[in-house]
Amino acid sequence: MNVVPLDQLWVYLSGHPLLSLLVTLLAFVVAVRINRALGGTPLVHPVTLAIALLIGFLLLADIEYATYFEGAQFIHFLLGPATVALAIPLYDHRERVRRLLWPLLLACGVGIVTAVGSTLGLAMLMGAQPETLLTLAPRSVTSPIAMGIAEQIGGIPSLAAGLVLLTGSIGCALGPGLFRLLGIRDQAVQGFTLGLAAHGFGTAHAFARIGAVAGAFSGLAMGLTGLLTAFLLPLIVKVFGLG
Amino acid sequence: MPLIMGMSVLLACQFAGELLARGLELPIPGPVLGMVILLAGLVIRGKVPSSLRLTGEGLLRYLTLLFVPAGVGLMVHARLIGMDLLPIAVTLVVSTALTLAVTGWALERLQRRQGPGSGA
Numbered sequence: 504m505n506v507v508p509l510d511q512l513w514v515y516l517s518g519h520p521l522l523s524l525l526v527t528l529l530a531f532v533v534a535v536r537i538n539r540a541l542g543g544t545p546l547v548h549p550v551t552l553a554i555a556l557l558i559g560f561l562l563l564a565d566i567e568y569a570t571y572f573e574g575a576q577f578i579h580f581l582l583g584p585a586t587v588a589l590a591i592p593l594y595d596h597r598e599r600v601r602r603l604l605w606p607l608l609l610a611c612g613v614g615i616v617t618a619v620g621s622t623l624g625l626a627m628l629m630g631a632q633p634e635t636l637l638t639l640a641p642r643s644v645t646s647p648i649a650m651g652i653a654e655q656i657g658g659i660p661s662l663a664a665g666l667v668l669l670t671g672s673i674g675c676a677l678g679p680g681l682f683r684l685l686g687i688r689d690q691a692v693q694g695f696t697l698g699l700a701a702h703g704f705g706t707a708h709a710f711a712r713i714g715a716v717a718g719a720f721s722g723l724a725m726g727l728t729g730l731l732t733a734f735l736l737p738l739i740v741k742v743f744g745l746g
Numbered sequence: 747m748p749l750i751m752g753m754s755v756l757l758a759c760q761f762a763g764e765l766l767a768r769g770l771e772l773p774i775p776g777p778v779l780g781m782v783i784l785l786a787g788l789v790i791r792g793k794v795p796s797s798l799r800l801t802g803e804g805l806l807r808y809l810t811l812l813f814v815p816a817g818v819g820l821m822v823h824a825r826l827i828g829m830d831l832l833p834i835a836v837t838l839v840v841s842t843a844l845t846l847a848v849t850g851w852a853l854e855r856l857q858r859r860q861g862p863g864s865g866a
Contacts, residue, residue: 527811527814527815528811530814531811531814549810550810550811550813550814550817551817553811553814553817554814554817554818554820557814557818558818558820558821561818561821562821568818568819568821568822571815571818572815572818572819575814575815575818576815578811578812578814578815579812579815579816581805581812582777582812582813582816583757583760583776583777583780584753584756584757584760584777584805585805585806585809585812586760586775586777586778586780586781587756587759587760587763587777587780587781587783587784588756588781588784588801588802588803588805588806589781589806590759590781590782590784590785590788590802591784591788591794591798591799591802591803591806592806593781593785594785594788594789594794595794597789603857605856606853606856606857606859607853609852609856610849610852610853610856611849613848613849613852614845614848614849614852617844617845617848617849618841618842618844618845621837621840621841621844621845622837622841625833625836625837625840625841626833626834626837629832629833629836629837630833631830631833631834631837632829632830635829635830635833635834639834639837639838642838643842643845645775645778648774648775648778651775659826661819661822661823662823662826662827664816664819665817665819665820665822665823665827666834666838668813668816668817668820669820669838670838670842671813673838673839673842674842674845674846677839677842677843677846678846681843681846681847681850682850685847685850685851685854687850687851687854689854689857692850692853692854692857693850695849695853696846696849696850696853697846699845699849700842700845700846700849701842701846703809703813704810704813706809707809707810707812707813708810710806710807710809711807711809711810718806722781726778726781726782729774729775729778730774730778733774
């Protein structure tokens with residue numbers, strides 16, 4: 504019987520989709536365990552932790568992101584049907600959504616203007632480069648929409664996707680403390696706010712930590728914010744004299 | 747076969763959404779349009795089929811995991827982020843906090859103003 508040398512075996516494995524798929528799941532399990540061991544603190548979000556673990560692993564093992572993604576794309580693909588599935592909790596809570604339609608739409612507009620305005624204002628004050636500015640602008644929108652918008656107004660699409668994810672994890676970390684500070688206890692309000700400011704991350708967080716009502720409103724906010732921002736952002740960017 | 751039925755419905759809606767987005771050159775991603783299509787379908791049908799609920803809620807329970815592969819992509823942009831690190835970091839944290847606070851406060855207010863019977 505012939506034993507294949509270990510380094511040859513590694514060359515085969517590191518290029519195989521199976522490895523990236525397996526390490527993604529393992530990193531997620533480890534991250535959830537660590538988060539639980541820390542008492543479920545929102546400051547160390549399991550997703551952020553899993554991403555950090557995986558980046559560390561890929562750098563150590565000298566695996567390119569493109570190679571990793573070949574395997575991990577099977578998980579990534581499920582984001583599409585999962586987004587469609589958000590219609591289910593939305594349908595379950597349709598009565599409440601219909602009753603609150605105008606407050607929700609208004610709050611959404613206010614939230615978007617705050618998000619984009621404060622982002623552009625702060626980044627300009629801090630002296631970010633114009634390209635960074637335009638890439639930052641759509642950061643509170645779910646990544647597929649943000650990438651499209653960034654491209655439209657002259658930012659860098661793939662960096663926009665990364666900033667969107669950072670925004671998501673920051674939003675999840677800050678959310679619970681801010682809600683306590685402002686005395687916001689209503690699940691629907693918490694969910695909607697998280698979905699608006701932290702898109703899919705916030706929605707996932709709302710489902711996992713707050714409950715189904717929060718998840719439904721969060722999904723609604725995510726979709727609504729995406730739709731409205733696509734129309735509003737080019738206008739706001741003009742107001743700031745960019746684009 | 748409830749899982750297969752449910753998944754087929756979700757994928758069909760996503761597919762229709764993609765077609766619509768591409769066909770009309772809308773700046774909205776296909777899955778978001780797919781969500782709107784499924785919602786319309788559920789309203790017409792008047793209930794959520796159990797097969798769809800099983801698949802959909804299963805996916806939503808692990809929604810956080812699904813973001814991991816895209817997030818790892820940040821490693822590609824390490825240098826770009828490093829160039830503007832301070833402005834990016836401060837902007838992200840402060841602006842996200844501001845957005846959360848303003849939105850939450852506004853919705854809470856607006857909801858209360860709608861009067862009794864509308865609160866939770």
